Amino acid sequence: MPGIIVDLTRIPALEALADAFVTVGEDWRVSYWNAAAERCFGAAREAALGAPVWEALPAAAQPSLRARLAAVVATRAPLRVPFAAGGDGPALTLDASPLEGGGLALHFRDATDHARVAERYSRLLASIRDGFVAVDADWKVVYVNSAAETLLHVRLHKAVGASLLVHLPSEPPELAAALRGTMGDGQPRRLQAVRPGVEWLRGRYFDLSVDPLAGGGISLLFQDVTERQEREAELARLAAEAQEASRAKSRFFAAVSHELRTPLHAIVGYTHLLSTDSYGDMPQPASRAAERASVCAEHLARLIDDVLVLTTTEIDRLPVYPAPLKLAEYLNEVLEPFRRQAEAKGLRFELDAPAGLTLHVDPERLRQIVYALVTNAIKFTPRGHVRVGVRGTDGEIEIRVEDSGPGIAAEDRARIFEAFEQVGDDARTDSIHRGTGLGLTIARKLAGRLGGSLALEGGDGAGSAFVLRVPISAPE
Structure with a gap:
């Protein structure tokens, strides 16, 4: 629309704008210049109308901006760029849009607040310890903070x-x-402990966050986690060494236990023969000794047996041989010695095992567990009862396995299952009577x-209840 001047009386809303608004025709001459443009650029409307826009707005004559404005006309794609009007005026943002009949509409907004916010965010990005890089839709770097400069050994201007x-x-x-994916679909992505194959990074590791930018492009936020990776690798090495040391300890205990069992059982047998006068009459003090x-x-011997079971359990070599088991008959037979032991101590011993319950389990391993639980219940129950219930x-x-003993204090409930840990009354001061401290662990x-x-149930002062749960069918 060359040579056409817009009638101001037809667009009063543009005159009321606080922002400068200018239109130019196809010949690049000013066709509209509102009152805010007069104030913003210091040029009277009469002087601006009809003049080439490059004369009315000298800052628009820069070759790069002229080329971009021409691209708006050619592609009809809007443009937003910073605009420096010169002088003491405020910072502006220029929105250039194509007009339907040809030419451009130029909208100049005060960008002071925007610039202040941008400067604040820029200072924030510059101050963080993580590297930050912004890339436009054409993969061109548009921003690099100081942390990224240090981590990547680059300079902003380069x-x-x-x-x-x-x-x-x-x-x-x-x-x-990850970078191509986020650029393509706009979905954020996270990578941990990435080790870029670049020689000058010297094998460093980074945690990386890739996020889309509102105007197109992506941002990269990355943190150097090399020290963390090295610490984790060192901890993994130490853990492996500790596990190997534990396995070596278990193998040692197992070997020593096997070697000690034979002579100990011989000692038990011979001392029993001596104490029963099998070799002839002995003085009474010698028999007691x-x-x-x-x-x-x-x-x-019991200690050696317990240590052997414990170590073989720790190194997963303890054999398990499941077999069908009628539980009521089995427990009646296994617990009969304990019934007599409890009654000799004045305790009431109860077994409640419904007939007909059958399970597939290793009888010997089940016996070891029940022995440990019932032995403890009888040993540390001074009066009352010991009850074994099955369902x-x-x-x-x-x-x-329940008892009416003093119970176990809350602070001791976790550690009673630890090896060689023992809690209870003063009767346990004698090592022979108090046992090995391995029963519950095993x-x-x-x-x-x-x-x-x-598991343990029951509280301090209200007796204790140890609950064993085993599957009816043995696991593979």
């Missing part, structure tokens, strides 16, 4: 405008895939080997 694709490492492939030696040797539910059998490990669990 990085901005460079193509990220040219400098993108080929290794690892997931790095390039032999009996005491026999008791001590039996205690050591089947949800594909498993529950064996509950019982819980054996429960796990059978595919079940062992």
Whole structure:
């Protein structure tokens, strides 16, 4: 629309704008100049109308801006760019849009607040310890913060405008895939402990966040986590060494236990023969000494047996041989010695095992668990009762060993399952009478080997209840 001047009376809304608004025709001459444009650029409307826009707005005459405005006319794609009007005027943002009949509409907004916000965010990005890089839709770097300059050994003036694709490492492939993926679909992506295949990074590791930018392009936020990776690798090495040391300890205990069992059992046998006058009459003090030696040797033999079971459980070599088992008949037979022991102590012993319950389990391992639980219940219950109850539910059998003893304090409930840990009354000061401190440890490990669990119920002062749960069908 060359030579046409817009009638101001027809567009009063544009006159009311606080922003400068200018239109130019196809011949690049000013066809409209509102009152805000007069104030903003210091040019009277009469002087601006009909003049080439490059004269009315000298700042628009810069070759780069002229080319971009021409592209708006050619492609009809809107443009938003910073605009420096010169002088003491405020910073502006120019929105250039094509007009339907030809020419352009130029809308100049005060960008002071926007610039202030942008400067604040720029200072924030510059101050963070993580690297930050912004890339436009054409893969051109538009921003690099100071942390990124340090981490990547680049300088802002050299990085901005460079193509990220040219400098993108080929290794690892997931790095390039994440950047291309977010650029393509706009979905954020996260990578951990990425090690770019670039020699000058000297094998450093980075955590990377790739996010889309509102105006197109992507942002990269990355943190150097090399020290963290090195610490984790060192911890993994130490853990492996500790595990190997534990396995070596278990193998040592197993070997020593095997070697000690034979002579200890011989000592037990010979001292028993001595204490029972099998070799002839012995003085009474000698018989008592032999009996005491026999008791001590039996205690050591039990300790060796417990250590052997514990170590073989720890290194997963304990054999398990499941077999069909009628539980009521089995427990009646296994617990009969304990019934007599409890009654001799003045305790009431109860067994409640419904007939007909059958499960597939290793009888010997189950016996070891039940022995440990019932022995403890009788040993540490001064009066009252010991009760063994059985019930089947949800594909498993529950064996509950209850006592009316003093219970176990809350602070001791976790550690009673630890090896060599013992809690209780003063009667446990004698090592022979208090046992090895391995019974519950072994019982819980054996429960796990059978595919079940062992837990403690009951509170301080209200007795204790140990609950063993094992599947009706033995696990593979």
